[in-house]
Amino acid sequence: MQLPDYFLADIPDPTALSPAVLTDACLALKSNRRRFLANRTTADLIDVVARLAEDWMDSDNPFRREALEFGPAATGFSPETIAAGLDAFFESLTGENLRQLVLQDLGHPHRLERLTAGENEPGRERLGFARGPELLVHIAGGVLPNPPLVSLVLGLLTRSAQLVKCASGTSFLPRLFAHSLYEIEPKLGACLEIAEWKGGTSALESVLFAQADCISAMGEDATLTAIRERLPPGTRFLGYGSRVSFGYVAQEALSKYAAPRLAAAAAEDVAAWNQMGCLSPHVFYVENGGTVTPERFAEMLASGLAAREQFQPRGPLPAPAAAAISSRRAFYEVRAAHSNETQLWSSFGSTDWTVVFESDPRFQFSCLNRFVYVKPVANINEALQGADAIRGKVSTVGLAASGTNEQALAQCLAQWGVTRICPLGRMQRPPLAWRHDGRPSLGDLVTWTDWELPSRW
Amino acid sequence: MIKRNIQLSDFEQRASPGDAAFEVFEGELRRFIQDSVPFGTGLERDDSDEQEARFQRLALALFRLQHRAVGPLFRLCQRRGIAPEDIGDWRAIPALTTTAFKDYAVTSLHLEARTRVFHSSGTTGHRPSRHFHSAGSLAVYEASLLPFFRARLMGGVGQGKGEFTFLALTPDPAEAPHSSLAHMFATVIEAWGADDSAFVGAVECDGGWRVDTAASTALLRRCARNGRPVCVLGTAFGFVHLLDAMHQDCLQCALPPGSRALETGGYKGLSRSVLKPDLHRLIGTTLGIAPTHIVSEYGMSELSSQAYDACVPASPLARGAVDPPARGATNSGAAPGIETGAPQWGEEDRRLSAGHSAGEPAPAGARVFHFPPWARSVVVSPENGIEVRDGETGLLRVFDLANVRSVLAIQTEDLAVRRGTGFDLVGRAQMAEPRGCSLRAVAVAT
Numbered sequence: 001m002q003l004p005d006y007f008l009a010d011i012p013d014p015t016a017l018s019p020a021v022l023t024d025a026c027l028a029l030k031s032n033r034r035r036f037l038a039n040r041t042t043a044d045l046i047d048v049v050a051r052l053a054e055d056w057m058d059s060d061n062p063f064r065r066e067a068l069e070f071g072p073a074a075t076g077f078s079p080e081t082i083a084a085g086l087d088a089f090f091e092s093l094t095g096e097n098l099r100q101l102v103l104q105d106l107g108h109p110h111r112l113e114r115l116t117a118g119e120n121e122p123g124r125e126r127l128g129f130a131r132g133p134e135l136l137v138h139i140a141g142g143v144l145p146n147p148p149l150v151s152l153v154l155g156l157l158t159r160s161a162q163l164v165k166c167a168s169g170t171s172f173l174p175r176l177f178a179h180s181l182y183e184i185e186p187k188l189g190a191c192l193e194i195a196e197w198k199g200g201t202s203a204l205e206s207v208l209f210a211q212a213d214c215i216s217a218m219g220e221d222a223t224l225t226a227i228r229e230r231l232p233p234g235t236r237f238l239g240y241g242s243r244v245s246f247g248y249v250a251q252e253a254l255s256k257y258a259a260p261r262l263a264a265a266a267a268e269d270v271a272a273w274n275q276m277g278c279l280s281p282h283v284f285y286v287e288n289g290g291t292v293t294p295e296r297f298a299e300m301l302a303s304g305l306a307a308r309e310q311f312q313p314r315g316p317l318p319a320p321a322a323a324a325i326s327s328r329r330a331f332y333e334v335r336a337a338h339s340n341e342t343q344l345w346s347s348f349g350s351t352d353w354t355v356v357f358e359s360d361p362r363f364q365f366s367c368l369n370r371f372v373y374v375k376p377v378a379n380i381n382e383a384l385q386g387a388d389a390i391r392g393k394v395s396t397v398g399l400a401a402s403g404t405n406e407q408a409l410a411q412c413l414a415q416w417g418v419t420r421i422c423p424l425g426r427m428q429r430p431p432l433a434w435r436h437d438g439r440p441s442l443g444d445l446v447t448w449t450d451w452e453l454p455s456r457w
Numbered sequence: 458m459i460k461r462n463i464q465l466s467d468f469e470q471r472a473s474p475g476d477a478a479f480e481v482f483e484g485e486l487r488r489f490i491q492d493s494v495p496f497g498t499g500l501e502r503d504d505s506d507e508q509e510a511r512f513q514r515l516a517l518a519l520f521r522l523q524h525r526a527v528g529p530l531f532r533l534c535q536r537r538g539i540a541p542e543d544i545g546d547w548r549a550i551p552a553l554t555t556t557a558f559k560d561y562a563v564t565s566l567h568l569e570a571r572t573r574v575f576h577s578s579g580t581t582g583h584r585p586s587r588h589f590h591s592a593g594s595l596a597v598y599e600a601s602l603l604p605f606f607r608a609r610l611m612g613g614v615g616q617g618k619g620e621f622t623f624l625a626l627t628p629d630p631a632e633a634p635h636s637s638l639a640h641m642f643a644t645v646i647e648a649w650g651a652d653d654s655a656f657v658g659a660v661e662c663d664g665g666w667r668v669d670t671a672a673s674t675a676l677l678r679r680c681a682r683n684g685r686p687v688c689v690l691g692t693a694f695g696f697v698h699l700l701d702a703m704h705q706d707c708l709q710c711a712l713p714p715g716s717r718a719l720e721t722g723g724y725k726g727l728s729r730s731v732l733k734p735d736l737h738r739l740i741g742t743t744l745g746i747a748p749t750h751i752v753s754e755y756g757m758s759e760l761s762s763q764a765y766d767a768c769v770p771a772s773p774l775a776r777g778a779v780d781p782p783a784r785g786a787t788n789s790g791a792a793p794g795i796e797t798g799a800p801q802w803g804e805e806d807r808r809l810s811a812g813h814s815a816g817e818p819a820p821a822g823a824r825v826f827h828f829p830p831w832a833r834s835v836v837v838s839p840e841n842g843i844e845v846r847d848g849e850t851g852l853l854r855v856f857d858l859a860n861v862r863s864v865l866a867i868q869t870e871d872l873a874v875r876r877g878t879g880f881d882l883v884g885r886a887q888m889a890e891p892r893g894c895s896l897r898a899v900a901v902a903t
Contacts, residue, residue, distance in 0.1 A: 319839060319850040319872060326839035326852060327870045330554035334529055337536035338561070349841045 001066045003179050008195040009171040017197060019207045025193050026211035029161035030135055036187035037159050042112050046098040048185050049153055053093035055180065056086060063180040067173060074172035075143060077274060078315035085273050088429040089146045093153065101433040102157065105443035106130050112158060115451050125453050130446035132158020133214035133236065139199075139227065140166045141219030141240075144277045145173030150432075150441070151216060152177065156188065158445050163193040165208065171196040199223065202230075209235065214445065216240070238444055240437055243278035243395035246285060246363065247424055248383060249297065250401035250409060254290025260300055262400050265425030266372075267304030269398055270353075272428035274314055275368045279396045279420075279428050282366040283373040285383035294376035295343060298357040302345035305353035305370060314352045314370050324367040325351040332356050361386030380412050395437060396420040398427040473526045476593075479565065479861055482519055483597055486831065486858055489515060493830035494604045508830065515831075515858055516547035519865050526565035529557050530864050548835060548844070552854045552866035555759045558586035563759075563863045566591050575637035575758040578722075588637070588758045594862040598761045599644050601859035605763065605829040606645055610688065610719060610752055612771035622651045624676050626668050626691030626699060629656035633666075637758040638721065642690045653679070658695060668695050670702035677710045677744065686715035689744065692722040697731055700743045711745035717769050718746050721754035755826050755882065759867050761859035762832035764879075766824040825879035832857040836875035850874050850883060 005011055008025060055061050067086065068079045075082065102109055107118030107128070115127040136155045140148040148164050152174070155162040164174050175194050182189025197204055199219075209215065209231050216238040217227050224239035231237055247266055254262075269281050284301065286294035317325075329351075335342035343357040353370040361382050364373050377383045387394065397418045401409050410421050419438035420430065435441065489511060521541045523530055530553055534540070537551060544550055555577070557563055564571065566589050573595060576585035590598065607616060614621050625642040633639040639656075646654045655676055657669040668691075680687040691699070696718070703709070718740050731739065737751050749770055756763040828834055835844050836851040845851040853873040856866050873880040 317840075322839035323852050323870070323872055326842075327554065327556070330868055331556040333536065334533055334554060334557040335560065337532035338529070351840050 001062050003066075003175070006182060006189070007175060007178055007193055009166065009175050010194075014197065017195065017204065019203050022195070022204055022207045023211065025195075026135060026161075026163065026207065029163065029191060029193055030211075032187070032190040033134065033159065033161035037156075037161070037191045040159065042102060042109060042157065045156055045159075046095050046102075048181075048188065049093060049098060049156060050095040052181055052184060053090040055184070056090040061180075063176050063183075067176050071172060072315060074169075075145070076315065076317070078313045080312040081271070081274060081315065084271075084312055085144075085146065085428070088272070089149065092429070092432045097432040098153075098157070101442055104433050105440045106446065112446070115449070127451040127453065129449040129451075130158075131449065132160040132446055133212070134161060135212045135214075136160035136162045136445065137208050137212040137215045138162065138164045139215065139217035139219065140164055140170065140174065141217065141223070142276065143170055144273050145177075146273075146277075147218055147240075148174045149177050152181075152192065154442050154445060157442060160214075160445070161191045163195060163208065163212070165205075166194065166196045168196060168198045200226070205230070214238070216445075238439075241393075243393055243437060244363075244365070244390055245279050245281050245394065245396040245398070245427060246283040246387065247281045247398040247427070248380065248400070248409065248413070249284060249286045249424070250380075250399075250405055251287040251290035252402050252405060253400040254287070254292040254297065256291050259290075259292040259297060260304075262424055263297060263300035264304040264307070265400075265423070266301050266398070267308050268425045269427040270301075270305060270370055270372045271308045271312055271314070275366065275370055275372070277428055279430060280368070281372060281398060281427055282368075283363055283375055283387075284398075285361070285375050285377050285386070288376050288378055294374060295357055298343065298355050298374035299345060301372070301374060302353070302355040305355065305372075306347065309347065309352050317351065317369055321367075321369055322351045325354060325369060325371055328356075328367055328371065329354055332358075363387040363390055380409055384412075384416050392417050394418050396422060396427050396430075398422055398424040400424050473565070474522050476570075478522055479526075480593070482515075482522060483593065483861055485515060485518075486597065486861065487600055489858070490600060490604060490829075490831055494608065512830070512833065512858070513547050516550060516856060516865060517544065519858060519861065520544060520547075520550045523565060523864050527563060527864055529553060529561040529563050533557075547833075547856055550856065550866040552856075552868035553864045554868045555586055555757065555870060558588060558759050558863075559584045562587070562589065564589040565862050566594070573640075574635060575640070576635040577758045578636070585635075586759055588863055591862065594761075595640075597859050597861050598640075601762045601829065601831065601857075602641060602644055603648055605765070607649075609765040609768050610717060611649065612769040613715060614686065616649060618649065619651050621649050621654075622676075622680055622685055622687045623649075623654040624673060624687055624689045625654075625656045625658065626673065626689065626695035627656060627658040628660050628666060629658075632656075632660050633658075637756070638692070641756070641763070645690070651685075658691075666692070666695065668698040668702075670699055673699050674703060674706075674708060674710070677712065680716070681710055681712055684713045686713045686717070688716070689718045689740075689746070691718075691720060693720050693731070693733070693736055694722075696720050696736060696740060700739045703743050709743055709745070715750075716744070716746050717750040717752070718744070719752050719754055719765075721756060753824070753826070757869065759860075759863070759869075760832070760855060760857050761861075762828055762855075762857045764826040764828045764832075764834065766826045823876075823881065825876040825881055826873075827879040828855065828857070831859060833878070834873075834880050836873050836880055845875050847875050847877060853880055853882075 003010060008017055056064055058064065064086065068082055071077060071082045072079055099109060102111065106112065108116045110116050111128060111130045112132065115129045117127050132155070138148055138151040148166070152162060152164065166174055171194055178189065178192050178194050181192065212235060214236040215227065215231060217224055218240040221241045224241055228237050228239065247269065249262060266284055272280065286297045288294060329344065329346055332342055332344045336344045341359040346354040355372055355374060357374045358364070359376060361375050361377050363386050366372055375386065377386070394417065397413050399406070399409060399421050400423065413421055420434060524534060524541045525531065533553060534551055539551060553563060570591040571589040572592060573590040575588045575590065623646045625646065627633065627636065627639050627642055630639045630643045653676065655672065657672045658666050659669060661667050677687065720736065733753065737748060740746050740751055741748060752769060753766045754763050833856045835854045835856070837843060837854050838845050838851045850872055853869045853871045854866065855869065858865055860867070872883045874883055
């Protein structure tokens with residue numbers, strides 16, 4: 001499939017991208033927005049996005065086929081891992097979910113079109129209109145394609161011209177997505193730009209920061225701080241910093257029959273995007289006292305990862321990433337040889353997957369790429385004490401529990417500061433309407449106009 | 458620290474070989490070292506069948522002793538279901554990871570015999586590796602160090618006692634008793650150092666090392682004035698400290714011909730990092746030491762032998778010229794038969810991204826690390842532990858016969874490119890952090 005040189009990231013020569021070229025691109029985006037996007041209705045835009053998502057679920061879609069054929073070389077993920085990730089994402093991108101998102105974050109389906117009163121909002125003496133940024137810039141941080149795609153969809157809903165700035169070598173899937181939108185709606189495609197350069201290239205970034213009225217950025221805290229410091233006053237900044245996630249399995253969930261299913265779900269969470277996302281688990285805390293012990297759960301998780309490797313392989317790694325896994329395995333192998341408080345299960349003859357059982361409840365950062373810890377705990381308090389070092393930095397907890405305890409555990413996690421709790425197996429599948437790092441993603445993009453009605457109304 | 462169930466395993470119930478068995482081995486090793494040292498030719502590795510067979514026999518014999526005497530090795534073998542008699546080739550000897558030296562006493566020495574311990578350097582708050590030594594094991598360490606150091610560094614100079622001036626940019630062993638590097642430098646100075654040789658490093662209160670730059674420049678000036686060549690020994694960050702300070706004071710020094718430098722190790726956040734070719738260039742321009750006379754060392758506290766990436770030529774033609782040789786010039790100063798020629802200025806770059814990726818041949822003139830004949834390096838695939846092909850990247854594993862009282866097979870966390878029987882360093886595995894938006898990984902051990 002020959003993609004036309006439509007976006008900046010399509011141009012093979014990176015030196016062609018100068019500040020002047022980027023300025024022109026931003027001005028063209030704003031102009032196209034005025035002509036083609038500003039007056040579209042929400043329902044119409046939702047329809048476009050839902051159609052697009054449906055197309056991506058079709059195995060004959062040339063863009064999807066391109067993603068699966070060339071994605072492994074471009075992203076390092078196996079075709080199966082990419083397929084699973086794309087499916088999880090596009091499945092959620094339905095008309096119904098998009099409408100729910102607008103309603104949840106803005107209170108009325110027409111809020112982005114005209115002054116309206118929310119039906120469920122208190123008092124009808126005030127109308128509201130939500131306006132998106134004119135030029136919304138996304139600074140994509142990681143290797144996962146979903147976050148920039150979600151950002152693009154949100155920006156479409158707010159009728160914003162958008163530019164996605166990808167880190168070097170990471171624009172492959174955002175580009176394909178943009179081309180696929182361009183194919184079904186060229187006018188909307190004309191309001192998007194995808195560019196790629198090495199972060200910190202200040203000549204280019206200064207152009208962006210001057211042109212954009214809202215910047216959304218994902219990345220490490222230091223990167224976000226550096227960006228924030230360079231923004232003109234009045235430019236809105238939405239920073240999504242580094243987060244980590246873990247799982248928690250309560251003893252009542254560890255019945256003989258349920259445990260294998262839970263372990264398979266946990267394996268799915270570890271395998272999704274090879275554990276590279278903020279929502280991927282580093283550790284599973286498993287309560288003692290269930291029919292199935294934490295050690296046995298770890299063993300089942302290992303079996304789950306081995307089984308998953310058969311139909312969703314991790315794929316090859318560059319030497320440094322493989323060396324990180326190999327070195328950690330060597331460390332735990334010696335410990336496991338000395339005491340049964342450490343145990344190790346790992347793929348044979350490869351670094352494909354690793355499970356470390358360790359009785360120390362302190363949270364441990366994984367080296368990722370399907371390397372996960374299982375830690376036994378007496379109760380949630382012990383787990384949260386162990387995770388104290390990452391308090392405030394936890395995105396998702398995958399929770400397996402039942403009955404009144406499930407409610408109590410969720411409440412406890414919420415009060416501790418976790419921003420998302422979900423069942424095991426869904427950690428890397430946040431719903432479209434999820435509050436990213438605890439913030440309303442769509443709601444944070446808009447600026448409101450309130451109209452307080454005169455009393456005669 | 459993790460609580461551990463201490464279980465009496467088969468290990469405690471076995472008869473451990475006594476010190477005498479190790480002493481017999483040490484005698485054989487010393488003979489092997491003596492026979493392997495063809496002085497003056499740069500110690501090119503002799504890959505003859507005879508040499509190989511001798512290494513093989515010694516490695517297997519030592520492994521069998523260590524298997525019975527070193528608890529962590531015994532337990533690792535037990536976990537893997539390996540009996541010593543299963544191992545028929547030195548490459549198959551189970552390698553113990555360097556991180557095991559943090560958790561366990563990897564030694565066959567009894568408590569009372571452990572008179573010295575070398576720690577790995579590391580950032581504050583990390584537990585160091587501990588490599589225990591006795592008087593006997595230190596003697597072996599020195600027996601391994603000196604002949605290979607002489608072959609690699611001491612070409613063209615008098616090798617009698619007190620004949621050469623050394624400037625060590627590290628603290629001396631009295632101040633840094635747990636540093637294997639300080640011990641190494643002290644051993645070299647003890648063997649050949651003139652009376653004016655000096656240690657100019659000091660230990661800071663945070664444990665970091667500082668270089669007394671005033672004392673260093675004073676000594677260098679004195680040597681320059683008297684026309685006495687000097688050998689500067691230091692870590693990369695020690696050199697950067699010194700060179701930065703000299704640069705700040707607009708000092709340059711044309712050290713007498715025959716002066717040389719040995720640099721080792723990384724930076725560990727203690728000074729600005731400089732790429733190795735840049736550091737060598739800086740050493741050249743600031744101290745007037747020729748590129749042929751700058752040698753990089755690879756060593757670690759868990760080993761007893763060192764690898765070097767060059768050999769200072771003995772030929773008088775290479776007399777420490779300050780001007781870099783022209784690109785493409787032949788290394789006219791190198792003695793015939795020396796395997797590693799001088800690097801071309803600016804062309805040596807050890808970064809993975811700089812063209813040393815898997816499968817590529819070494820650039821012409823690139824320098825390659827080699828251990829002495831009694832220690833061998835193997836670069837293994839991190840995926841499956843099998844030796845990689847020439848030019849490919851993997852983890853460095855070292856088989857060091859001089860590690861008599863710990864374990865001879867050491868699995869490092871260093872990434873290296875295999876270059877024939879040698880290697881080229883590209884980084885440390887634990888520094889490798891996967892891309893992604895997760896928080897930076899912290900070290901495993903605390």
